[in-house]
Amino acid sequence: MKKYTDRGKKDTRGGFGEGLYLAGKADPKVVALTADLKGSLKMDAFAAEFPDRYFECGIAEANMIGTAAGMALTGLVPFAGSFAEFVTGRVYDQIRMEVCYGKANVKIASSHAGITLGEDGATHQTMEDIALMRALPDMVVINPCDWTQTKNATIAAAKYDGPVYLRFGRPKVADFMPDEPFEIGKAYVLNEGKDVTIVSTGHMVWEALKAAETLEAEGICAEVIDIATIKPLDKATVIASTIKTGAVVVAEEHNMAGGLGELVAGVLASTSPKPIEFVNGRDTFGQSGTPSELLAAYGIDANGIAEAARKVIERK
Amino acid sequence: MRSTEDLKKIASQVRRDIIRMVALAKSGHPGGSMSSADFMTALYFGVMDQDPATWTREGTGQDTFILSAGHLTPMYYSILSRAGYFPVSELASFRKFGTRLQGHPSVRKGLPGVFQAAGSLGQGLSVAVGMALGKKSVKDNHTVYALCGDGESEEGQIWEAAMFAAHHKVDNLVAMTDVNGQQIDGTTESVAGLGDLAEKWQAFGWETISADGHDMDKILEAFAKAKELGGKGKPVMILFTTEMGHGVDFMAGTHKWHGSVPNDDQCKVALGQLPETLGDF
Structure with a gap:
C-alpha cells in the first residue's frame, strides 16, 4: 500500500x-x-x-x-x-x-x-x-x-x-499529509484498495492507515478515504469506492447519532447499499484518561477499525 | 431635520400600520411595537444618518440599526417602509406565506433595511457590538444603534455583551431599551424582579440616559445627548420609559397585548384613536 x-x-x-x-x-x-x-x-x-x-x-x-x-x-x-x-x-x-x-x-x-x-x-x-x-x-x-x-x-x-x-x-x-491547498468538499483517497473501504475523518484517518497496514499483512487490501469535509460530503467518491470494494467501515471520534457514520449509511442506503460497520461512540459520554487509553477503551482506534473491516468483509 | 410635529404624525401612522398589520395577519406583537413606536420613529426620521437609496447590508458609510427584540416587526417594518426602504403596500403581506416580511426579521428574503435576523432573544446586542467594532476596523465613523426589550434583558447574553462592550470601549454604539415594564407572563417586576436597569448598566460600565419614550422633545434630547457621549470610551444605553400598547386606551399598560391581536370591532376603536396622517397601506 x-x-x-x-x-x-x-x-x-x-x-x-x-x-x-x-x-x-x-x-x-x-x-x-x-x-x-x-x-x-x-x-x-x-x-x-x-x-x-x-x-x-x-x-x-x-x-x-x-x-x-x-x-x-x-x-x-x-x-x-x-x-x-x-x-x-x-x-x-x-x-x-x-x-x-x-x-x-x-x-x-x-x-x-x-x-x-x-x-x-x-x-x-x-x-x-x-x-x-x-x-x-x-x-x-x-x-x-x-x-x-x-x-x-x-x-x-x-x-x-x-x-x-x-x-x-x-x-x-502523526503529521503525514502533503502540504497542498485544501479543497472544501473533496474526499481524499489516501490508499486505493479493492476489499473494503475505510471512510474516516479527523484523528481516525491515521488510525485507518495503520489499520490498513495490519489488514494488508492479512491479505486484505483496504481503500482509505479521508473525509476532511463532512458537509458537503463528497458522495461521488464514497459511492464509487464502495461499489468497487463492496464493504464499508466508517470511523470517527464522535457518537453514532448524527455523525459521519449515519451520514454515509444514509447516502449508501439511497444509492448502492453495501454491508457497513461503524467505529464510533454509541450513545455515550467520555471520561478522564489519556487519549490513547480512551480511544482503546471505546474501541475507536486502528484495532477497532481493523476488526470492523474483517467483520464487514465477512458480511459481503 | 423634521419637526417634532412631523415626527408625531409619522408615529401615529406607524401605530395605525401596526394595528392593521397584526389584524390582517391575525398574529403578531402589537404591544411592544406601540411602546417603541415614538422613539424608533425619531431614530429613523430624525437621528440616524441613513439612506435607503444607498443601503447595503454591510452598512458602510451609514448609521446602522440592529433590532434585538425581533418580535417588534410590526413597528420595524412600518418604519422601514415609511422611510422608503420598500413599498408601503408590502406591509399587507406581513406574516403571509412567501412574504419578505417574515414574522421575525430575516435576511433570507431580500428585504432592504434589515441587517440581521432576530427573534431568539438576547442576541442582537452582541451583533450590534460586533458591527460597531467592525465599523471601527474599517474606519467607518458612524454609529450602530440597537433596540432591546426590558424583558429581553433577563437573557444572560445581554450582560455578556454589556461587559464586553465596556471592556473593549465600544463607544460608537448606542443601545436602547424599551422599558415598558411588561412581558408575556406579566410585569417585568413580577416575572423576574428586573430591578433598576440604569444602575445595572452603569455598574457594567455604560453611560446611561433615561427619558420619557413617548415625549418627542425628550426623545430627541436623549439622542442628542447620546451623540455627545459618543467617541468617549464608553458605550451608551438609553432607557426609554414607555407604556406597552401606548396610543390605544384599551391596549395600554398591560402585558395582555404583548402578542394578542385586536378583533374587527377592537380594530375600529383603536384606529379611531390614531389619526391617519400619511395614508394607510
Missing part, C-alpha cells in the same frame, strides 16, 4: 494556529475571537502579530458568536474559537440564528473535539458536535486529520464565503 511518513507528532490545533496566522497575513479582514482560550487554540502568533484584529471575549461564548456575526456583517472574516463543546452545544442557538440563518461569514474554530481531549473528562469531551453542526442549513463542516491538513483547511475556510465549522483536536498526532 501507499506509504505515509509521520514527520513528527503535532497537534491539529497547532495547525489551526499556523493557518490562522497565515490567513491573517494574507487577508487584513481576518480577525480572531476567543473565550479565554487563546493559548489552547494556539492563537498566540496571530494575537501578537495582529493585536488590533484579535478580540479576547472572556468566558462568554454566546456573546462571542454574536459579536463575530456582527463583525462579519461589516465585511470582516471572524474566526471564533473555543473548546468544541463550548462553541457548539453551549451556543447552538446563537450559531443557528446569527451565523447560519443570519448568513454571516463566521468561522467556528472548534478545538479539543472528541474524547482525545483526555483528562478533563466528559464535561469537556463532546461526541455530539458534528451532529449539531451538520444539522444546520448552510453550515460547512470540516474535520481535518493532521497538523498540515488543518493548517491548509484553515486557510481555505478563510477564503470561503459562508459559515464554516472547523473541528480539530488537542493531542499530538
